[in-house]
Amino acid sequence: MDIVQLDRAAVLESVRIVESAGPADWDRPTPCSRWTLRRLVEHMGAQHLGFAAASRGEGAGAAVWETRPAGDDPAARYREAADAVLEAFAEPGVLERRFALPxxxxxxxxxxxxxxxxxxxxxxxxxxxxxxxxxxxxxFPPDVVEAALPIALRVPGGERRERPGAAFRPALPCDEGAEGDRADTFRLVLSALGRSPDWSPPHGS
Structure with a gap:
């Protein structure tokens, strides 16, 4: 799969997961420190809209990246944002453009x-x-996970990952010998991007 197809697979899987959330789930904790599921989904939707704008040459303005409240139906708002970015990335000639990502x-x-x-x-x-x-x-299909690993390993480390609100935390140690099947490769992806593959909600959440 090319990068547009890989991205589409990731976005559609995110939609499947978000749409499984019920009314009582939006205040759940997430692996993103201090973010509830609602806050995470609002951020995800905002990034979709920002990238869609960037694909049209409109990404330089801060306003297109602003996170907005998702209202009473976060899943529906998220699906709208996901559809917008999938449509934008599917436009003919998109891979010939340059994106502003402030x-x-x-x-x-x-x-x-x-x-x-x-x-x-x-x-x-x-x-x-x-x-x-x-x-x-x-x-995720195996080829999607396998394609993600070299990208994850190229994400720069350093002080940028230590800042509050950083997209990825510093890499965590992981047994490199684990690579071999899809589950182990995904653990390597998560660890490289500062996620503990064994994270689970705090007891009682």
Whole structure:
């Protein structure tokens, strides 16, 4: 699969997981520190809309990246945002464009394949964040997980990951010998991006 297809698989899996949440689930804790499931899903929707705007050459303005309240039906609002980015990335010629992504580097633009790669790895991990919050498992095809690992390993480390609100925390140690099947490869992806693969909601949540 090319990067657009990989991204589509990650986004559709995130939709499946978010749409499984019920009214009592939105205040659940998530692996994203201090974020409830509602806050996580609002962030995910905002990023979809920001990337959709960036694909049209409209990503430089801060307003297109703003997180907005999801209202009474966060899952429906999330599906609308997911549909918007999938439609934007499916446009003919999208891979020939450059994206402004001010949250990554306000002074640069990125080749479309690189930008969509950022989006892909983000939604692979955020799908897991939401699934972990709900006590679910993700269901990514093996080729999607395998494609994610080299991208995850290329994400820069350093002080950027220590900042409050960083998309990815510092990498966690993981048994590199575990690589071999899909579940173990996904653990490597998560660990490389600062997620503990064994995270579960605090007792009583």
């Amino acid at each position: 949250e990554i580097d306000a002074a640069a633009t990125f080749a479309a394949a690189t930008a969509i790669g950022f989006h892909f790895i983000d939604y692979l991990v955020h799908s897991w964040d939401a699934a972990a919050s709900l006590g679910m498992r993700t269901a």
